[in-house]
Every structure is written in structure tokens, then in C-alpha cells.
Amino acid sequence: MDTPPKTDRPARRSTRLVSWHWATPEAQAILATRNLAAILKYHRRVHGDSQTQTGELLGYDKTYVSALELGKRNLTDVGSLRHVAERLCLPPHVLGVTDPADADHHAMLQFGQSTVRLAEIARQSGHATEAVAELWPLVARLEARARDGNTEREVLRLLAHARLGLGTALGNVLPEERLATAAHWTAQSLDVVRIFNDPALTTTALRMHGNELRKSGLAGAAVHRLTHAAAVAPDQPERAAVLPLLARAAGSLGNQVLFDRAIEEAHQLLDVVEHTSLVNPVALYEIHLRGLIATGRAEDAIRRAEDGVPTSTISIAPQWRVIELITTGRVRLLAGDRQGATKLLVGAVREARAQRLPHQLQRVLRAAGDALPDARESADQALTQLRTEMAA
Structure with missing residues (x-):
């Protein structure tokens, strides 16, 4: 059993700041190999760390890190593997260590559903980085179960929601040049959503993915997804949730006709649906101003802004x-x-x-x-x- 020599252990790097690195498609391919050498090399590359710095993070000597990366040494001790996973902000199963949370299937589902709900609350409260940190390990755990053949519908439905939540949270915390990663995760949810034939879930997935596409600069693709979402929405509240985002995407595309139609209907539905973080007078006010500017009607935006921000009907x-x-x-x-x-x-x-x-x-x-x-x-x-x- 190979137990590595330990040096003084530094403070663990904050999950809140590094977890997004593991959410990229490239990282997913590397993690799927469960190859510690490849994972260590990737971790060093994205953080710009030397083997000495990684050794300090893990509490190992530089020469031992080098040996691990070259495949000259292998970690087989469960405690050491769990230690490395913790320091790199990875769920233990990535390194082949059984995660106790997976032992009880029903407990895992309950835990996962609570995580998704709490992460959304955190994101809406202005704490999207914390939402990413909570959702990424859940997504990784669920995807590992799916790869291992555990494709129960409850697991897949939770996976769809977790991927959507992760993508949306990443869309808040990433700079523009990396927003494609957020769109990647919301797109991944669509692969799962299709098997359920659930109009409400389909609408939600298309809506959230369409918005991340817009933020990534793909306004045409965003309009396509959001138009589809509006078409399949099973009721007025679901449609009302799509229309503000469709209006915003249409504005980004410079499609004045579609923008005007979507924003007008969104305003009409304010009187008949429950207000949410997206469907409310303040949100529509901002979307209307931005769309007017984007479609070449700055004077109209100026006149509308003279009335001031409308009174909020909910907590924004x-x-x-x-x-x-x-x-x-x-x-x-x-x-x-x-x-x-x-x-x-x-x-x-x-x-x-x-x-x-x-x-x-x-x-x-x-x-x-x-x-x-x-x-x-x-x-x-x-x-x-x-x-x-x-x-x-």
C-alpha cells in the first residue's frame, strides 16, 4: 500500500473559487479517466501551478508529485486518495473512492433535490459562486452513477435539474470569454430532458439554455431555443417565464418585430400570473430599455426612463x-x-x-x-x- 510522505499541510484552496475549473468539457473528459496523473497535470495547468506549489497544496514533496504525474508512483491508500480529492476540490468517486452519500439511494436523491433548491436560492440571493460550489459535486456524483449504469428516472431527472442549475450559476460568475461553459451545461440537460416528455421540464430547460446562449453571444441560437420554449409552454406562467428572455434575445439579435411582440405579451401577462424574479415590473422595465436601445430606438428608451423604475412587487x-x-x-x-x-x-x-x-x-x-x-x-x-x- 503506497502512502505518500507528508509535509506541513497548507490551507485548502477555496472550493468557491476553483470549482468552476472542473465544470469545463475538457475537465470532464479528464476526470472520466479517473487517472490521477492526468488530473494532477490538468489541475496544475489551469491554475498555473508548479509541481512545488501542487506539492504544497497536497502536503507532498515536489519529487513525489513528479513521480505521481509520471506514473512511477500510484496512490492506493483510500485515506490518501480521499485527501487528494479534498485538496483538489473533487468528489472522492473521481479517484475511485466510494462516496458514503451514494450508499443510500433514496438519501442521495433527497440530498440532491435539497441541494438544487438551496443552490437556486443562493444564486437568486446574489451568491452564485456558492451555488456552483454546491452543484458541481452533485452533478459529478450523478454523472458517475449514470456512467456506471444507474439510470433510474429519478436520478436522471435530478441530473437534468442539477445541470441546469450549474449552468445558470456559472452564467453568473464567469466572464464573457468563458460563458460557453455555462451554455455547455444547460445544453447537457436537454439530452436528459428529452426522455421525459414533460412539457414543463422541457420549457424550463429550453428557457434556461436559450438565455445562456444569448449571454455567450449566440443570439440567433438563443431566439430559436426560446421561441421553441414559448411554443411548448404548457400554461401561462410557464410562457410568461420565457417571454422576457425571448424579448432580450430578440433585442440582442436586432429583431425589432419579435422584440416588440414578446415584450408586449410579457407586460400583458403581468396582470394574470404570479410575479417571480424574472416576471415582474422591474425586470421588464430593464429588458424593455435594453431592447429599445438594441433595436435602434434610444430616444424611446430615454422617454421611457424618464418615468423612473417602477415599484417592485416582489423582492428583487x-x-x-x-x-x-x-x-x-x-x-x-x-x-x-x-x-x-x-x-x-x-x-x-x-x-x-x-x-x-x-x-x-x-x-x-x-x-x-x-x-x-x-x-x-x-x-x-x-x-x-x-x-x-x-x-x-
Whole structure:
């Protein structure tokens, strides 16, 4: 039994900051091999670590890390394997260690369903990084069960919801150049959803995937998915949840006719459905302003903004406040109010930094441009800090 020599153990790297690295398609292919050498090499590459630094993280000597990567030494001791999994922020099964949570199938399902619900609450509360950290191990565990032939419908349904939650949470915490990873996970859910023939689940999956496609810059594909979601929605509440996102995607595509039709129907349904984090006057106000600008009607956006933000009918998710500040800041700049625009965008930077929303900071950079140097500098500094933390 190979038990590696230990050195003093440093603090474990934060799961909250590194778990997204393991959610990429490339990482999934590597983890599926359960090859410790390949996993260690990948971990070092994405973090830019030397073998010495990885050794410090694991509490091993550099020469031992080198031997593991070259296949000259193998870990067979369960305690050592579990230790490595913990330090690398991986679920133990990736290294062939039985996870006690899988022993009781029903307990695992209950745990998983609670995790998905709590992760969504965390995301809506402005804690998307924590949601990623909770969902990634669950997705990995469920996918391992599926690969091993455990394809019970309850497991597959939970896997679909967990993948959707992971993709959506990643869509909050990743910068624009990595948003394809978020769309990858929501797309993966569609592969599972199709087997259920459940209109509500299908609508949800298409809706969430379509929104991540839009954020990834694939507006045409987003409109296609969201139009499909609206068409198969089984009732008004489900359709109402799709329409704001369809309007936003249509605006991004510059499709004025589709944007106007979707936003008008979304406003009409406000009077007949229960309000949610997406279906409410404040969210539709922001989406309407942004769509008017995107479809070349800045003057209309300015006039609409003069009425101010509508009264909220529900508790608004913190990230929506950031989104609304950026869009309203853009409108103030178009109206020639540089001071007001700067104040709004700097406020958005402060909240986006606190909530760890790099994508929204990148929106501030574009909105500020050369016209608002103070807002641009503030956003640039905050984005640099977040990138540094994500790479740490």
C-alpha cells in the first residue's frame, strides 16, 4: 500500500473559487479517466501551478508529485486518495473512492433535490459562486452513477435539474470569454430532458439554455431555443417565464418585430400570473430599455426612463439590481447626463464586485467606453481583482 510522505499541510484552496475549473468539457473528459496523473497535470495547468506549489497544496514533496504525474508512483491508500480529492476540490468517486452519500439511494436523491433548491436560492440571493460550489459535486456524483449504469428516472431527472442549475450559476460568475461553459451545461440537460416528455421540464430547460446562449453571444441560437420554449409552454406562467428572455434575445439579435411582440405579451401577462424574479415590473422595465436601445430606438428608451423604475412587487434578486443600474446608466449617457450615468455605473461596479459578477463588470466597461473614464477605471480594477481571485 503506497502512502505518500507528508509535509506541513497548507490551507485548502477555496472550493468557491476553483470549482468552476472542473465544470469545463475538457475537465470532464479528464476526470472520466479517473487517472490521477492526468488530473494532477490538468489541475496544475489551469491554475498555473508548479509541481512545488501542487506539492504544497497536497502536503507532498515536489519529487513525489513528479513521480505521481509520471506514473512511477500510484496512490492506493483510500485515506490518501480521499485527501487528494479534498485538496483538489473533487468528489472522492473521481479517484475511485466510494462516496458514503451514494450508499443510500433514496438519501442521495433527497440530498440532491435539497441541494438544487438551496443552490437556486443562493444564486437568486446574489451568491452564485456558492451555488456552483454546491452543484458541481452533485452533478459529478450523478454523472458517475449514470456512467456506471444507474439510470433510474429519478436520478436522471435530478441530473437534468442539477445541470441546469450549474449552468445558470456559472452564467453568473464567469466572464464573457468563458460563458460557453455555462451554455455547455444547460445544453447537457436537454439530452436528459428529452426522455421525459414533460412539457414543463422541457420549457424550463429550453428557457434556461436559450438565455445562456444569448449571454455567450449566440443570439440567433438563443431566439430559436426560446421561441421553441414559448411554443411548448404548457400554461401561462410557464410562457410568461420565457417571454422576457425571448424579448432580450430578440433585442440582442436586432429583431425589432419579435422584440416588440414578446415584450408586449410579457407586460400583458403581468396582470394574470404570479410575479417571480424574472416576471415582474422591474425586470421588464430593464429588458424593455435594453431592447429599445438594441433595436435602434434610444430616444424611446430615454422617454421611457424618464418615468423612473417602477415599484417592485416582489423582492428583487441582487443581480437584477446590478443589471438595472447598468442599463439605466446607458440610458442616462445617451441622454447626455454623464454625471448621472457615472454615478449609476460606479454603483453597479460596487455591487457587481461584491456579488462576484464579472460579466456585469464587462457590461459596465462597454457602457462607459471613453465617455466615462471614472466608471471605466472602477470597472477595470474590479474585473482585474475578480480574475485574479478566479485564477488563484
